Amino acid sequence: MRIEQIELRRIELPFVAPFETSGWREEANHSVLVRLFAQGAEGWGEAPVGVGPWYNEETSATAWVMLREILAPLILQVDLDGPEGVEAAFARVRANRMARSGIEFAAWDLFGRLRGQSLTSMLGGTRMSVDVGVSVGVQSSIEALLEVVGAYVAAGYQRVKLKIKPGWDIEPTRAIRERWPDLRLQVDANSIYTLADAAHLAQLDAFNLLLIEQPLAHDDIFDHAKLQPQLRTPICLDESIVSPEHARWALEMGACGVINIKPSRVGGLTAARQIHDMAQAAGVPVWCGGMLETGIGRAANVALASLPNFSLPGDISASERYFKRDIVTNPFRLNPDSTLSVPTGPGSGAEVDMEYLEHVTVEKVIIG
Numbered sequence: 001m002r003i004e005q006i007e008l009r010r011i012e013l014p015f016v017a018p019f020e021t022s023g024w025r026e027e028a029n030h031s032v033l034v035r036l037f038a039q040g041a042e043g044w045g046e047a048p049v050g051v052g053p054w055y056n057e058e059t060s061a062t063a064w065v066m067l068r069e070i071l072a073p074l075i076l077q078v079d080l081d082g083p084e085g086v087e088a089a090f091a092r093v094r095a096n097r098m099a100r101s102g103i104e105f106a107a108w109d110l111f112g113r114l115r116g117q118s119l120t121s122m123l124g125g126t127r128m129s130v131d132v133g134v135s136v137g138v139q140s141s142i143e144a145l146l147e148v149v150g151a152y153v154a155a156g157y158q159r160v161k162l163k164i165k166p167g168w169d170i171e172p173t174r175a176i177r178e179r180w181p182d183l184r185l186q187v188d189a190n191s192i193y194t195l196a197d198a199a200h201l202a203q204l205d206a207f208n209l210l211l212i213e214q215p216l217a218h219d220d221i222f223d224h225a226k227l228q229p230q231l232r233t234p235i236c237l238d239e240s241i242v243s244p245e246h247a248r249w250a251l252e253m254g255a256c257g258v259i260n261i262k263p264s265r266v267g268g269l270t271a272a273r274q275i276h277d278m279a280q281a282a283g284v285p286v287w288c289g290g291m292l293e294t295g296i297g298r299a300a301n302v303a304l305a306s307l308p309n310f311s312l313p314g315d316i317s318a319s320e321r322y323f324k325r326d327i328v329t330n331p332f333r334l335n336p337d338s339t340l341s342v343p344t345g346p347g348s349g350a351e352v353d354m355e356y357l358e359h360v361t362v363e364k365v366i367i368g
């Protein structure tokens with residue numbers, strides 16, 4: 001099948017509150033959205049890039065250029081038998097995995113809608129609902145943190161992830177653990193520490209955490225393998241795992257006990273499923289990370305998280321945690337058991353709110 005036309009949109013969708021990590025701050029969702037047209041149907045995908053190259057090397061500007069100049073023209077030349085063909089079509093494209101995932105997600109959605117098949121069933125999902133948690137940014141004080149976490153726990157979230165950094169790590173984590181002794185709790189450093197911090201990080205072992213996410217460099221596996229034996233808490237890799245090959249290296253080197261799979265970080269759902277399968281074969285649990293996506297990217301994450309080895313709660317919170325109004329007419333809502341329901345309609349199940357999407361679109365182009 002040939003894609004007949006591609007629509008690209010850059011959006012600006014403000015968050016209900018700024019989101020602060022160990023090294024930067026996000027005020028709004030600046031994703032590039034992809035809409036594929038073929039045989040009277042359409043599929044939507046989201047490249048969840050930010051304004052700056054702080055999480056990885058991509059930005060909304062780089063993704064916009066890559067999609068407009070390289071990826072969209074390339075995929076228009078390709079005969080696709082199925083969504084897995086996108087990964088193959090982009091095999092010679094180096095890096096730019098979030099931009100690539102925008103088209104790849106849209107192809108999965110498109111084929112699902114054409115075949116009348118849900119994304120979860122296309123991927124091999126086994127769950128009707130997925131366990132989710134909430135990611136809490138760096139706060140101005142311990143009191144503020146207790147208030148923010150208290151509100152999320154009251155809202156029904158049963159797993160909390162805390163962003164940490166030097167000077168905001170041991171004490172905030174201790175305060176949350178002391179207030180909620182049985183809460184499922186994990187921390188995310190976004191690559192801010194070095195091996196020299198091993199003894200400091202080992203203090204986190206006292207808090208019965210599910211994992212310590214990405215303590216060391218964003219592109220490192222070797223040093224994480226040296227750090228893991230010094231910690232009782234499992235290391236979880238996020239930024240370092242950009243492909244199935246990186247996952248194999250990490251698993252063979254014992255660099256982590258858990259993997260955070262973000263389909264956008266690895267170029268799409270095809271690679272994400274491969275990493276899921278490799279980790280399952282190695283007896284390593286995975287969970288689905290988040291990139292502050294709209295309901296379009298969130299739908300892909302929920303479908304992926306329905307696969308059997310996604311045994312830890314994901315960073316896939318309800319839409320209202322991020323946006324006053326989402327760009328879909330069916331935003332995800334949190335179920336009382338801290339889960340999101342997996343859509344069972346054709347494709348991703350996301351229904352785009354075109355009127356509101358127009359309102360938050362900064363730039364649009366049609367290709368083909």
Ligand SMILES: O=C(O)CCC(=O)N[C@@H](C(=O)O)c1ccccc1
Binds near residue numbers: 019135188317
């Ligand atoms: O709930 C969410 O989608 C955010 C989850 C989260 O903490 N994402 C982090 C991360 O490093 O995993 C992040 C990524 C990109 C930008 C900001 C934050």
